[in-house]
Structure formats: structure tokens, C-alpha cells
Amino acid sequence: MMKRSLLIGTGSYLPARVVTNDELAQRMETSDDWIRQRTGIGQRHIAADGEMTSALATNAARGALERAGVPVSELDLIVVATTTPDDTFPSTATKVQHALGMTRGFAFDIQAVCAGFVYALATADNFLKAGQGRTALVIGAETFSRLLDWEDRSTCVLFGDGAGAVVLRSEDVEGASTAWGVLSTHLHSDGSARDILYVDGGPSSSGTVGHVRMEGKEVFRHAVSKLSNVIDEALTANGMTSDQVDWLIPHQANRRIIEAMAKRMGLPMTRVVCSIEKHANTSAASIPLALDQAARDGRVKSGDLVLMEAIGGGLAWGAGLVRIGLPTAGNQGQAKAMREEPAPIA
Numbered sequence: 001m002m003k004r005s006l007l008i009g010t011g012s013y014l015p016a017r018v019v020t021n022d023e024l025a026q027r028m029e030t031s032d033d034w035i036r037q038r039t040g041i042g043q044r045h046i047a048a049d050g051e052m053t054s055a056l057a058t059n060a061a062r063g064a065l066e067r068a069g070v071p072v073s074e075l076d077l078i079v080v081a082t083t084t085p086d087d088t089f090p091s092t093a094t095k096v097q098h099a100l101g102m103t104r105g106f107a108f109d110i111q112a113v114c115a116g117f118v119y120a121l122a123t124a125d126n127f128l129k130a131g132q133g134r135t136a137l138v139i140g141a142e143t144f145s146r147l148l149d150w151e152d153r154s155t156c157v158l159f160g161d162g163a164g165a166v167v168l169r170s171e172d173v174e175g176a177s178t179a180w181g182v183l184s185t186h187l188h189s190d191g192s193a194r195d196i197l198y199v200d201g202g203p204s205s206s207g208t209v210g211h212v213r214m215e216g217k218e219v220f221r222h223a224v225s226k227l228s229n230v231i232d233e234a235l236t237a238n239g240m241t242s243d244q245v246d247w248l249i250p251h252q253a254n255r256r257i258i259e260a261m262a263k264r265m266g267l268p269m270t271r272v273v274c275s276i277e278k279h280a281n282t283s284a285a286s287i288p289l290a291l292d293q294a295a296r297d298g299r300v301k302s303g304d305l306v307l308m309e310a311i312g313g314g315l316a317w318g319a320g321l322v323r324i325g326l327p328t329a330g331n332q333g334q335a336k337a338m339r340e341e342p343a344p345i346a
């Protein structure tokens with residue numbers, strides 16, 4: 001018998017305001033053509049004044065809890081991945097905890113920039129496997145627009161705001177059911193590459209919030225090689241090959257990086273969830289946001305094997321292999337506590 005963290009619900013939230021490439025082209029020296037060709041981005045959502053990361057996160061969380069059929073009273077922990085917390089402290093996760101009306105358990109933030117969701121998933125999974133809680137909410141949420149220098153066209157056109165969330169529930173499984181839930185996560189970082197992607201501010205360095213600075217070409221180069229390696233690592237660790245993967249759900253930083261990963265895995269783009277055109281790069285939110293949208297439009301179904309990967313500032317990167325949903329009656333093995341219906345996310 002072993003513990004698995006089953007992924008039983010997803011949710012997401014986007015601020016109402018949409019900013020198109022054309023709108024940006026009216027404000028700065030850029031064009032819809034350049035942005036689409038170099039990145040695949042067509043538009044981004046931008047949070048309203050006063051609309052904070054915790055509000056985006058709470059909305060995404062409510063959707064995930066509802067679809068999982070999990071009441072707030074059953075939650076043991078909340079992990080929020082964000083680079084754009086409401087305040088330096090308290091954590092955004094504790095604000096979400098309060099907003100949801102969760103009066104027990106614990107909540108904390110994780111900071112791994114664009115790799116944040118994979119780090120948060122790994123953290124929550126390890127807490128659950130260690131028996132420190134049974135039900136976790138894992139959220140990626142950002143108001144990244146607040147970190148942008150709107151005078152720097154090489155970065156400000158790339159990012160957007162949003163949030164995504166998943167509910168993990170720990171179950172004792174054996175037999176076929178061991179191939180469900182979070183199969184493995186793989187995390188890496190390399191602080192020597194700090195200068196190619198960073199924010200030029202912070203509470204300890206300058207007392208200001210700062211702005212994103214990036215050497216795009218260098219980051220691109222690292223992304224392609226490091227993500228390829230971590231994808232191989234995740235598949236090898238599970239004795240799997242890429243043809244067994246139903247969906248690649250990558251971090252949405254650049255369509256060209258996403259296509260390079262799909263090509264390397266031999267996957268057609270029809271098996272890749274690519275939401276960059278509508279959302280741009282939402283940092284820690286991009287994977288759970290893409291996952292939720294694909295679950296809700298019927299692409300990703302209970303039982304699908306999903307490979308997630310991301311890289312960002314640090315550099316920090318990682319991957320996770322997850323079989324989505326709940327084991328069904330046919331292959332549930334010892335998972336007696338689980339409902340027999342497929343997960344409600346599909």
C-alpha cells in the first residue's frame with residue numbers, strides 16, 4: 001500500500017480586462033506581428049487597480065474546490081506559488097485561507113517564479129505523502145503586470161495576470177491505482193544564472209518592488225536544454241516513453257519553446273495544451289490555468305497522463321508527471337475510499 005496525491009479538481013480565474021497586442025502597439029514601438037511571430041502571444045489579461053493576487057487565487061481556489069466536491073472544512077493545507085504577493089508579508093496563502101473561511105490547517109507561499117507551480121505541486125505532494133495532511137489546495141497566482149517596466153518593450157509585452165488551482169487528495173493505493181495522481185516531480189535550480197532573469201528591486205536589496213529584467217535570448221537557450229533534460233528525467237523515473245503522455249502542459253512563456261519541447265517528445269501540437277495566445281506568460285499561474293481550461297473544454301479527462309514542465313528566474317525549473325482524476329471502478333484496486341465516478345473536472 002502506498003500513498004498517492006490524486007488530482008481531483010481544477011479551477012482558474014482571469015481578470016476581466018483584456019489588453020491586445022494592437023493596444024500595446026498604440027503605446028509603444030511594437031506590433032501584433034512581432035509579438036505573435038516571436039512568442040505566440042495575442043493578448044493578456046491585466047488585473048484592475050486594487051485587484052490583488054490573493055483575490056485571483058481565491059477565485060481559482062473556489063472553482064477547484066467546487067469541481068473536486070471538497071468542502072473548505074476538509075482542507076489541511078494551502079500552498080500558493082507567487083512572485084507577486086499582495087504584501088511582503090503575511091503570505092498570500094494565509095489571505096486565501098482567510099478568504100475561503102478555512103479556520104484550521106496551514107497555508108504558505110512558495111517562490112520559484114515561473115517554475116512556482118511545479119515547485120508548489122512537489123511541496124504539497126510531499127506533505128501529503130508524509131502524512132502531514134490529507135487534502136491540499138495548490139495554487140499558482142500572479143499579478144505580474146505590477147512588476148513590468150512599461151517602457152521596456154522587450155519584457156512588458158510578454159506577461160499577463162491570472163490564477164489556477166488544483167485540489168490534491170491523498171489516498172492509500174495499490175495495484176493499478178499506483179499509476180494515478182502525482183507520479184513524480186523533479187526540481188532543479190542554478191543560482192549562477194541569476195543575472196539573465198531577475199527583478200531589480202526587493203525588500204532587502206532596495207526597498208522597492210522593482211521591475212523584471214531579462215536577457216531573452218539567453219533564457220530561451222537555457223529553457224530549451226534544461227526543459228528537454230527534465231522531461232527525459234520525469235519519463236525515465238517512471239519507466240515511461242513520451243508516446244504514453246496524453247497531454248504536455250508546459251509553462252507558457254514562448255510558443256517556440258513549447259513547439260521545441262513537443263517536437264523533441266514526438267508529440268503533435270494537438271496533444272499540447274497551448275494557451276499562450278490568450279493569456280501570455282502568467283508565470284506561476286500558467287500551468288494550472290492551462291490545465292483547468294483544457295479540463296473544462298473536455299480535452300483533458302480523468303485518467304489522462306499529463307506532463308507539466310516549467311522554467312523561470314533563479315534559474316529554477318522542474319517537471320511533474322500526473323495521472324489526472326480518480327481511479328475508476330475498473331482499475332481502482334484498493335482505493336475503496338474513492339468515489340467510483342470519474343473526476344468531476346473532465
Ligand code: UT7
Nearest residue numbers: 030031034038114153154157216217219220223253254312
Ligand atoms: O517565463 C520565464 C522564462 N522566460 C522565457 O522563457 C523567455 C525566453 N525568451 C524569449 O521568449 C525570447 O527571447 C523573446 C520573446 C523574449 C525575444 O525574442 P527573440 O527572438 O530572442 O528576440 P530578441 O530579444 O533577439 O530581439 C530581436 C529584435 C531586437 O531588435 P534588433 O536588435 O534585432 O534590431 C529587439 O530590439 O526585436 C526587438 N524587439 C522588439 N521589437 C518589437 C524586442 N522586443 C520587441 C517588441 N516589439 N516588443
